[in-house]
Amino acid sequence: MSDSYKLSDIYELQMGKTPSRDISDYWADGQYDWISIADLSKCEKYINQTKERITNRAIEESGIKVIPTDTIIMSFKLSIGKVAITQRPVYSNEAIMAFIDKGVTYILPQYAFYLFSAQKWDKGTNRAVMGATLNKATLSQYRVSIHNADEQAEIVNRLNKITDLINFRRKQIQKIDDLVKSQFIEMFGNPISNERKWELCPLEAVGDVGSSKRIFEREYVKEGIPFFRTKEVVELSKGAQISTELFISEERFAELKKEWGCPRKGDLLISAVGTIGVIWIVDDRSFYFKDGNLLQVRSELNSQFLKYVLEWLIADYKQEMSKGTAYAALTINALKKMKIINVPTSAQEWFSHFVEQTDKSKVLIREHLFLINRLRKVEKT
Numbered sequence: 001m002s003d004s005y006k007l008s009d010i011y012e013l014q015m016g017k018t019p020s021r022d023i024s025d026y027w028a029d030g031q032y033d034w035i036s037i038a039d040l041s042k043c044e045k046y047i048n049q050t051k052e053r054i055t056n057r058a059i060e061e062s063g064i065k066v067i068p069t070d071t072i073i074m075s076f077k078l079s080i081g082k083v084a085i086t087q088r089p090v091y092s093n094e095a096i097m098a099f100i101d102k103g104v105t106y107i108l109p110q111y112a113f114y115l116f117s118a119q120k121w122d123k124g125t126n127r128a129v130m131g132a133t134l135n136k137a138t139l140s141q142y143r144v145s146i147h148n149a150d151e152q153a154e155i156v157n158r159l160n161k162i163t164d165l166i167n168f169r170r171k172q173i174q175k176i177d178d179l180v181k182s183q184f185i186e187m188f189g190n191p192i193s194n195e196r197k198w199e200l201c202p203l204e205a206v207g208d209v210g211s212s213k214r215i216f217e218r219e220y221v222k223e224g225i226p227f228f229r230t231k232e233v234v235e236l237s238k239g240a241q242i243s244t245e246l247f248i249s250e251e252r253f254a255e256l257k258k259e260w261g262c263p264r265k266g267d268l269l270i271s272a273v274g275t276i277g278v279i280w281i282v283d284d285r286s287f288y289f290k291d292g293n294l295l296q297v298r299s300e301l302n303s304q305f306l307k308y309v310l311e312w313l314i315a316d317y318k319q320e321m322s323k324g325t326a327y328a329a330l331t332i333n334a335l336k337k338m339k340i341i342n343v344p345t346s347a348q349e350w351f352s353h354f355v356e357q358t359d360k361s362k363v364l365i366r367e368h369l370f371l372i373n374r375l376r377k378v379e380k381t
Contacts (some may be wrong), residue, residue, distance in 0.1 A: 001093055002147045003105070008140035011072075011099040014065055015136060016092030026058035035092040037075045038099035040082040044167070045113055047073070047084040064091050067098040070109045074099070074116055076134040081121040085109050090166075097139060111152040115144060116161050159183060162372060167367045176358050183354055184308050189343045192314045196365070198343055204336035207306075208296040208351065211272070211332060212289050216315035220246050225253040226287040230271045233292055237280040239359070239366055250287055255287060263287065266303045268295040268310070272330040279307050280311070293332055302348035304355050313338045 008012065016035070019026040030053030039050045060062070066071060066089050075082040077095040092098065099116075101107055119142075121134060147155065199348050203209065215227065220228040226244040228236070235242045256262055263269060263282045271278040273291040279304050295310075317334060 002145040002151070004143050004145050005105070006140065007099065007142050007144065009100055010146070012102055013136055013140055013165055014098040014100055015065065016067075016094050016096045016098070017064040019054055019062040019064060019124070023058075026055055026062070027052065030054045030058070032059065033088070034088040035073065035090055035096055037077075037079050037082060037093075037095055038053055040075055040084055040096070041079070045085060045086050045110070045163070048087055050090070060230060061092070066090070067092060068100065071101070072099040072109065072112045072116055073097065074121075076121070076139060079085065080134060081117075081119070083113055083116045085113050097136070105146055106149045106152070107146060108149075108152045108156055110156045110160070111147070111369070113235045115146075119144070136378055145196055165210075166369060166372050168340055169365050169372065172365050173362055173369075180308075180358055184348050184351065186345060187339060187351055188343055191304065191309050192316050194341060196341075198341035200339040201342055202336060203295070203310075203338045203340055206301050207268075207298055209293060209332050209335050211293050213259065215248060215252075215288065215290060219247050219248055219252060223247055224249045226285070227288040228269075228287050228292075230274045230291045233269055233271045233280050233289070234275055234278050234285045237243070237278050239362060241370075253286065253288060263294055264296065268297060268303060268307055269293075270295065270310070270314075270330065270335070276318060276330045277311070279314075281307055291329065293335055295335070300345065302345070302352045304352035305343075305348040308351075308355075309340055309342070310338070313340075 021027070032054050033050040034052050034054045035050050036052070039047060043049075044229075054064075057234075059066075061090060069086055069088050071086045073084055073086060073092060073096050075095055076097045076107055099112070146152075188198070191198075194200065220227070224247040226232075227246040227248050229246070232242050232244070253262075265282055265284045267282040269280045269282055269289060270293045271291065272293045295306075297306060314330065317330070317338070
């Protein structure tokens with residue numbers, strides 16, 4: 001049995017704040033956790049660490065309000081719907097809303113976490129200059145159904161068990177990825193330090209690097225050739241099934257195929273904007289893309305081997321760039337100049353076969369993970 005409430009009936013909605021960045025004393029040697037969306041992206045159920053902290057002076061002079069322990073917090077701007085529970089008194093920026101329990105009805109924090117995680121918040125968004133956003137007024141009027149205390153405890157118990165199983169499967173996938181990385185190091189060493197003294201050659205010597213032609217919003221159609229953005233590339237790189245949201249016409253795709261830039265099986269599609277450096281080995285499907293660079297691999301180089309080398313090199317590139325000005329994109333020129341280790345084809349092929357075998361295990365685990373996630377969605381409803 002459940003009762004329906006507006007969020008403002010049962011919670012005080014409290015927005016965070018960013019103390020002035022111009023006053024160093026607000027941030028230097030801060031003692032109090034200050035949460036950003038990036039912190040929410042790295043946690044699971046509980047928020048237990050933050051990248052930045054603020055000082056007592058920042059709290060007193062900025063007027064920022066504390067978020068109590070066991071409070072539900074959620075991102076409601078740009079990256080909407082990331083939810084966590086606080087484990088101690090904390091503070092947050094203005095993109096995060098704290099839902100402070102008024103005590104109107106009994107609500108377990110873990111129950112509220114699963115309840116908020118199950119909502120489709122983006123249905124009520126506005127399109128701001130920088131992306132999707134909710135606001136306090138919209139959230140205040142949002143209605144949720146709250147079960148009684150016994151049902152809340154039972155729901156939390158079931159969902160905790162499902163969540164533990166999901167985390168276990170994810171750790172299995174991570175262990176497989178670590179095994180592949182370890183095998184790569186054993187065979188080829190670190191491709192950046194190149195302690196094995198392999199011959200090096202620029203990427204442009206072993207493949208053709210380019211990007212897609214610009215596609216305008218007016219060119220999108222309701223069905224046709226799938227049009228992938230960074231978020232689709234990220235999911236494809238994980239072996240996930242995706243639901244395409246954008247398409248271009250077959251006629252427009254045929255025009256693009258006459259020019260350089262249409263992907264072929266075995267090419268590498270590399271995300272270049274936003275989430276930088278995610279690599280997907282193109283399969284035999286037809287698609288077009290944006291926000292990425294395409295590497296057309298020549299026949300003498302194995303795509304799987306090259307993918308792993310580039311993941312190392314791009315990670316190093318991002319680290320070096322972050323020491324200076326913040327990088328906004330992975331440029332074609334930067335890719336072309338990256339130094340690739342030149343190893344025997346037989347070794348590349350052996351490594352590729354090893355990866356293919358481990359991928360079979362990952363596919364089975366992901367299938368199980370998919371079924372578990374479906375079960376969790378059913379339980380949340």
